[in-house]
Amino acid sequence: MDINMEGNEDEAWVDVKADAEELGVDETFIDAMQHMSRWNGHWRRIARARTWRVRVARQEEAWGRVLDEVIKAYVCWKYQSPDEVESIASGRSADNEPEQTYDYTVGVYDIFTRTTQLTIQRKGDSISPAIDLIRHGYLAKSPTRPSVAVAIATLELLYRLRQRKPSYSIEAFAKVVCDYYNIPYRRYLQEVFADTFEVYLRIIWHVHKSILEALGWGTPDWRVKNACRACCYKVRRHNSCNSNLENEPPLRFGRLIAMDGNNSLKRMATAAHRVAGDTRSLEDSDYFLSSDFVNRFANEVHGRATKGPAVKHKGQDSDEDSDEDLDGPETEGDPTDGLHPSNGAAAGNEAQDARRRRLALCVKNWKSAAKDEKKKMWAIFDESGVFAAACCHGFVLWIMDMVCSGELAKYPFAIVAKTLELLGERPLIGYNVGCTFSVTTERSSLGPAFTAAGGAFCVCAFHGYSHSYDCQLEFHPNVIEGAGLEDLETMERLFSMTNALASVTRYASPYRRRLFIEAYLWQLDEDKHLSLGTFLLNNYKQALHIVDQQANDYKQAMTSLGITTADLDQWEVEQSNFFSRLGEEEPYNVHAIAYVERLQELRDLDSRRQRANTNFLSYIPGEGVNYTRDLAATRRAETEHRHANERYERVYADVCALKIQMGLVARWTTTSPEYVAVMKYLKERKYQRALRKLQKLVTQRLFELQRLNVAQTGYKMRTHITKSLQTWCKAIQAAITSLNAAAAALVPPRPPINWSEIGGYQFLEQIRRAEEELLRLNVEVRRLHTAIRDERILFNQTLVRLNDTNDSLFGPVKEFIERRRRVNNHLLSRIHDIYKLPGFRGTRGPGTREGSAPPENGQDLDPDLVPDDDAAHDDEVDVLEGDEEQDALGHLVEFISGLSTS
Structure with a gap:
């Protein structure tokens, strides 16, 4: 449909203005265009915009009238x-x-x-x-x-x-x-x-x-509540000899959830004064949370007023992108702004203030990275990414668009609100800044409900190793009772797959972008359901390996060392207290350290001064007529003599000042008890610093390894990363050498670290978490088996009902059931593999779901549902490919994370 500007042009421009008003184009812009010469072609752009939008709207209306019949015909x-x-x-x-x-x-x-x-x-x-x-x-x-x-x-x-x-x-x-x-x-x-x-x-x-x-699965929020059978299908045990019903073993956390943001799935905004033709929206999404719901939490946290780039909000003109506009506070806060006094973080007792300061250190790097994202580039995106949540088994729960912003607090707040509304009590939510976001949540309107539900936050395992030590002792999943062996890095795995969507959604319309994303998430959930049995089997094997092969060694070591569990608990408390005070030296210790360091320097300078004085006083010009050479040598000796005396006098003055400051009567000597104590402390501090440096280098190398495995990384980038890894390997080896030298200087000396022995280290937290993992797996395996049995009963009843009523849905429902049965057969094979494990500790066979009646006689037997023997040869085992060095590095990370630095 084209605009005809021939004939009465004024009438044509009236039509254009009317359409422009509908499209939201400024009227003054149209007036200016009307007075321009016709050859410039601006009116043609308006005509095309009008044509595209009207065409899309009319075609959508036409499809809406016949879509039901089209579906029936399909x-x-x-x-x-x-x-x-x-x-x-x-x-x-x-x-x-x-x-x-x-x-x-x-x-x-x-x-x-x-x-x-x-x-x-x-x-x-x-x-x-x-x-x-x-x-x-x-x-x-x-x-x-x-x-x-x-x-x-x-x-x-x-x-x-x-x-x-x-x-x-x-x-x-x-x-x-x-x-x-x-x-x-x-x-x-x-x-x-x-x-x-x-x-x-x-x-x-x-x-x-x-x-x-x-099938009865079409109720609102059914997918979130029931898609992951291992999470949601709660089972009660029916005792045939007793009329009482016994619930499944209680778990410390009812649900394990991970959430995070990702900026790959951006969508380009339209250029200035351009109007999108496709204005449709996907209203009945089963995955996306609406913007209206998310914006309910927009004012829960206020951004701190800091100098730096501000959020470019949707609708802001490009002319407004001046430096002055970028030097103001944000109206909305990010997940870590709950620590700021403007958000209710008033000064509390000394312990609370110290804890807040320590947590603030955890997100220093996170905040620095966020500043890089808060650039004017946000102006070219309508959606700057997505924020999503998934259960620990990988099933996507919710996803939402981050609109013209970075990772604001309202996005994780929306996840927390939905979790409290739909998923029951005691959730454990993993987030890369879960430590500080826990404080932010406490001070929000969701805080009381989250606390009453027994909820908790943690930092995902991989990100957790880059947080402070005392943060790891409180928020790392390895030390959280009830977390099991779960790392809660689910979102990193999910985003590594959805990143591939970016190239086909970057320039799509909002409607098509969401349509494509939702279709792909649907497929991901189908794949996760298929691999759920293998997931549980591999986790069970891992937990049994830790418990069976390492628990005995752990008990024997305790017996040989003469220690008890109470001793370990006490040492854990002492370790926590030590890390909480790490870096905070008492004033006396600071002065004593400076005093000893000056004494050592004074002793070195005294020997140099004496040597310089001797050289100067004993210098005799050589015989001969080279006066210039003798004069230069004399001046060098004099200068060395003068400088040595000046440095000695300056350090001597510092020693005297520190002596007075500390109230000492006599100068310490190398045999003084105080001097010996400070030297011991200095050696331990050197060891601790070497240990922290080694951990930092390993963490940096892990990040590089993660980037190296990102799909579609360019050749030059891979080459650069490979060279960086070689550098880090050398740096790690040097750090190990320095650590071993510092360890040898301790009294008594600490054992050295070497690559061959690192793989043998295991930790108490891992053994404890393995026991919890087995308890959770026993529950999840029985839930899955019960769901498979109940689905068979439901499928048979549904097919009979649809066939008797000659329903047109009989064909598609039958096709869905046939595939689901094959998938269930595959899952059942994995369940039977778990039952056959030598160390299996759970209850074999299905149970009865909470809120439902026990199955009738004979329905527990499933003649149609037999294990898929061929599936045993097609395990989906996740194997990390790499050489022995990479394997050793993984053990090194675990070793360093558990080393005592006291």
Whole structure:
């Protein structure tokens, strides 16, 4: 639909202004354009914007009128018998009498048949050619008068490719189709496949929702509450000999959740004065939280007023990007701003203030990194990333867009609010700044409810090693009772997969971006359900290995050393107290250290002074006539003599001042008890500093290794990282040498560290967490087995009901059930593998879900559900590839994280 500027141009501009007002374009801009010469072409831009937006709106309205019928026709085409499909497609009535029809021809694309044109028979009373085309297996680009259609089989292939390779673009697929047809690439085909693929996604999503409703799984928030069977399917144990029902063993934390933000899934904003044509929004999303809900928590935390770049809010013009605009406080705070006094962090007792200062140190690097993100580049993005949450098994719970901002506090607040609303009591939430966000939550409106629910925060294991030592002793999952062996780095694994979506969503419309993201998350959850059994099996083996092979060594070591569990608990308290005071030396110790260091320096300078004096006084010019050379040598000796005396006098003055400051009567000597005590402390401090340096280098190398494994890293970047790793390896080796030298100087000497012995170290926290892991796994395995048994019963009942009522959903529901049964067979094989483990400690067999009646007699037996023996040869075991050095480095990280520095 083009704007005709010929004839009465004033009337044409009236139409343009009316459309511009609808589009939100400033009227003064239109007036200025009207007075410009016609050749500049500005009016054509408005015409194109008007055309695109009106076209999209009208096409969406047209699809809305026929979408229900299109979905029914799709179900009929895919799941009915061939005779029924042929009868419908040929235009025959129920009594097999032909009805009045006429021919309709469209161009088609089908890589399987390479058909270029299709002629169908349309009924005279047909309401849309899209319905008639889909009955023949083709999806029209437009619902009204389509001139082109794409085969559903071709779109299904595109869908499968995109689900497995999200970076695969529609443009690339269009080129593949052109290659199949042996024709040059045509750019308009990208739009053809994009429009039809979008409608195809909507169709299969509506069919999927209908399947869930038929199974009773279509209630609001059903997916969040029930998708992960190991988390949600709580079981009670039925004792056939006793009418009493015994609940499953209680767990310290009801749910283990991870959350984090990611800035890869950005979306470009429109240029200045440009209006997007596609203004649709995905309202009925099953994953995305609405902006209205998230913005409820926008004012919970206020940003601290600091000098630096501010948030570029949506709608701010580019002319306003002056330096003055960037030098103001943010109106919204980030997850760590709860520590600031402006957010209720008033001065408390000494312990609270000290704890707040220590937690503030944990996020120093996090805040520095955040400043790099808060740049004017946010102005070019409408969505600057996503914030998401998932359970410990990898099932996505919620996701939300970060709109023109960084990782503000309102995003994790929204996750906490939804967790309290839907997921029950006692959640443990892992977050890379969970230590400080716990304080932020306490001071928010969610604080009382979160505390009453028994919730807690922790720092994810990998990020936790970069936090302060005392923070690790409180917030690292290795030391949290009830966390098991879970590292809660789930979001890093999730984002490593969703990052591939960035290339195909960066320039998409908001509607299509969310549609593609949601479709991919749906596939990820399907994959997580398939691999859940292997996940539990591998975790069970890991926990048994720690408990069976290391617990005995641990008990023998305690017996040989003559220590008890009470001793270990006391040492843990002392360790915590030590790290809480780490870096805070008493004033006397500071003066004593400075005094001893000056005494050592004075002793060295005294020997140098005496040597310089001797050289100067005993210097005799050589015989001969070279007066210039003798004069230079004399001056060098005199200068060395003078400088040695001046340095000695300065240090001597410092020694005297410190002696007076400390109130000493006599100068300390090397045999003085005080001097000996300070020297011992200096040696220990040197050892501690060497230990901290080694840990820092290992942590830095781990970050480099993580980046090295990122997909699609360029060759030059990989080369640079590889060289950096070689440097870090040398630095680590040097740090180990320094640590061993410092350890040897201690009294008594500490044992040296070497690469071959590090792999043998294990820690008490790991053994304790392994016992907890087994308890949780016993619960989760039984939950999964119970869910599989209950699903079989539900599936049989649903199929019988749909078949008896001749429901059109019988076909799609049957297809869904058949795949789900195969997946359940695979899971059951893994469950039986767990039951066969020598150290299995749980209850074999399914139980009864809370809130449901026990199964009838015979339903516990499952003749259709047999273990998948072939699956035993196709384990999805996560193996870290690498050489012996990388394996040793992993043990080194664990060793250093548990070393005592006292």
